[in-house]
Amino acid sequence: MPAVSKGDGMRGLAVFISDIRNCKSKEAEIKRINKELANIRSKFKGRDKALDGYSKKKYVCKLLFIFLLGHDIDFGHMEAVNLLSSNKYTEKQIGYLFISVLVNSNSELIRLINNAIKNDLASRNPTFMCLALHCIANVGSREMGEAFAADIPRILVAGDSMDSVKQSAALCLLRLYKASPDLVPMGEWTARVVHLLNDQHMGVVTAAVSLITCLCKKNPDDFKTCISLAVSRLSRIVSSASTDLQDYTYYFVPAPWLSVKLLRLLQCYPPPEDAAVKGRLVECLETVLNKAQEPPKSKKVQHSNAKNAILFETISLIIHYDRCPPGGGGGGGGPGSFLQHRETNLRYLALESMCTLASSEFSHEAVKTHIDTVINALKTRLPKDPSCQLKCTGLSRALSRSPVAQPFRVVRNLLTFGRTPEGRYSDPDVLKVAILAEKYAVDYSWYVDTILNLIRIAGDYVSEEVWYRVLQIVTNRDDVQGYAAKTVFEALQAPACHENMVKVGGYILGEFGNLIAGDPRSSPPVQFSLLHSKFHLCSVATRALLLSTYIKFINLFPETKATIQGVLRAGSQLRNADVELQQRAVEYLTLSSVASTDVLATVLEEMPPFPERESSILAKLKRKKGPGAASALDDGRRDASSNDINGGVEPTPSTVSTPSPSADLLGLRAAPPPAAPQAPAGAGNLLVDVSSDGPVAQPGLGPTPEEAFLSELEPPAPESPMALLADPAPAADPGPEDFGSPIPEADELLNKFVCKNNGVLFENQLLQIGVKSEFRQNLGRMYLFYGNKTSVQFQSFTPTVVHPGDLQTAQLAVQTKRVAAQVDGGAQVQQVLNIECLRDFLAPPLLSVRFRYGGAPQSLTLKLPVTINKFFQPTEMAAQDFFQRWKQLSLPQQEAQKIFKATHPMDAEVTKAKLLGFGSALLDNVDPNPENFVGAGIIQTKALQVGCLLRLEPNAQAQMYRLTLRTSKEPVSRHLCELLAQQF
């Protein structure tokens, strides 16, 4: 196809745009823009010769382009206004465009603009009139409303107005009416507006329906006549009786936009009273519902979307009429079947419809028949898309409020759903399940079971509030204490139970362990050793809690005193580096030896019942949703505060379908870290629809999307002008500030990433940092994901990569991109790091994250998980070669060896996986002992390559390993040996 030779080319503009596109950096772009701005300014000011219309238009257009690039424009408005009074259409058009994009509330200017508009409206030139009407609609300010609100209705209903003018006038009036209804005078014209529904021209009808709908909402009685007109128009469309539909048929669907608008108009009114009209409408709705069942006339997604858009609007109308649709099929028939649909968009909408249905008083039966479909969808189809997940949770909430649905089933199904591999929980989901469980508990043992289940399968997402709440309830209810003790005791038997389970278990056994101590299977020593077996795996906070449990045990079970004192006395407690743990150990030890039994009993008495106040989980949910959303939870809060966890089930239809503002949180957790944009791009034909169902292949682009992206779109130098959003920031810029030393856990966190590339690097109450990285040769790319876990915006958010003293940039180059300085509550931002290993290095770079949270500065320094082994390239070799090289590296300083105790179970498969993750190749049939592991690889740096050989000899009996590394460089051997030894 020929290029755009249509319209009037503006050579200067095209050249300018090309110039900007050719700028190699942001700085160059700004420079070019400033030059142009100076040029335009001088042209506009120039007194030597007046600018002709064409030049004026060109410069105004350039200004517009500069504005659209994101720069501020503070002049040129007057020139644009001048263009409005040009007789040349294109000049006028550009003038109006400038005004509508860069509207300025300068009243002086508005007066001039209004003047030009007035002239154009009076010109009787339809194209000029349309431009003027568009401008009014675009600006939509009150001043304009005052000036023209009276004229436009006249233009709209005038017999001699062109169709295009009528269309524009209708929508322009709509805009003014929405902005300031008081300005639009009702009158004789209103009756004539309704009759536009009968207009010959479909475009006029399409535009007019929107206006009529808006007017109806404000004055339903005045516009009642529109019902029958709308019904007959709709009927002619859905029965395809109209002959004027040709241009308005969209992928075999007749006039979908108009149909949707008409169905909306009807939603302003109750069902038609007139029997004939009603009959006709019923027929229409039936036709739509029936058509939905018919095989599609086209496989294109546009066909089904348009068809379904009408179907959903029809369902909305039916719901609005608050009754089952004629024909008795049940409104749920539609959405239910969509839940099975493959297309994500439809499933989302189906869920939304079901939500609405579930909250409608009359449709319970319809929903009930579909509950299994819904649950099936919950379980199998939706977990991948956060938007759908959110809807799902909303639906389950709606369903559980609905008297026909059984909340137990919903909760139980949600729990099962969470256990499937793809079904991942996120924080808000867990909260909701917990709340549902509390609200609908029939008895407390069921509640305890449910929450413990929740901890078991979604422990990571169970926040403090959730397990605090279960403790509150257990403490306050003596009828459930024995059951709770027994249940946690059983749950703790699992070899790998979640730390939150240990916390709950520790607390409950410390308080109520005596209730199950009679059973020899759960005697006091058994309880203690069970808890203590988890002790070393737990975080400081949990260990502190367990120490309190132990001292409580001394009171509850005097026979455990000696054992527990032994534990408290152990050097690892009394001299623990953590102050809290040390203090507890010292104090508890002294307390247990000094205090008399009576004193001990008094001090360590069972906790008194908690004052019944707001449920901690509800409080959390409310915090998350912010104050505005509190009403959605009011019924929940009432239930909790009245201490009635069987609380009355009050359907609150107004809230169930409210989209939850925690959407972002869901997105944050449930969405896998976004990868770099990957699908093919470029100047391809826009109509190639990449998001439809077909394969995402595009002809003529590079072999992999990534390459296509790089070769076609990215300028050769990485720092060139992709730059409006992400400025490449110099990486090694320690700045004047001191970035502080890494947090104590930094090494531990780093160790987790020696053998893997992806995962959560760090997490605390405020922030979660996820990592995704890939390395090839001596290059690496790392994506860091910073998630704000709070509901408050982080400000001045600056993550910086710094090199510690001994890691010179000569060893490792890290290039970062700046991220937005604000991170909204619940939002996640991504940072890309490009890494190049220049030569071997020992210490990893540091990642310093600084931000302000609620005004308080926060800072955090971590070790970036970049270790030398990331640049390993595995090397396969035969036994003979291996031994030959092994011998070549026989200098004492080339070898590093370590003998150490296994800290993890000694599993050959796990070990293999770790060695592969470490980066070396695993060589079979090299070591005469098949139990041993032998590996080889080359570390790739820009300056040099380091060959590495390694051997790992496990000794299962002694639970020990011997690790030997030989490389051509002494520090590398030692360093690799140290890194790897910590992995087993």
Add this chain to the structure above:
Amino acid sequence: PYPLPFPQMRFMLLFSRQGKLRLQKWYLATSDKERKKMVRELMQVVLARKPKMCSFLEWRDLKVVYKRYASLYFCCAIEGQDNELITLELIHRYVELLDKYFGSVCELDIIFNFEKAYFILDEFLMGGDVQDTSKKSVLKAIEQADLLQEEGPRVSHPRQISFVPCF
């Protein structure tokens, strides 16, 4: 007695995969600062989504309907009551209009002829509402305008730039 609010499209954005804004149309008065913030935020959200994810998302108090065509994202923000599917097709119809006018439209056409992209959008939507859905009517209006063009140095469009990197 039937107080349904009247839904209003809030804005339409076109931006590239690299996060370059190509076109913005605001249907409700919004301050410059707020616009920039919303654009930045929304682009980040949309660009992070995977191809198979659904085209609708709930964002702030709005529903966002977006679709990607080659290198360009088309993104509409509508209000809660509005019909998502028809909005999605509204995007598609706009792309069809661009395609018909430019002939195999690509991102570069929109960069170099942003004013035309605006004019076509204005013929199709007004104040965020559909004015006319017939391709014929919309393009007729644009072409009529093109016929009204006047003198001035006429140029053929710099098509040779087509496959250089997009900035």
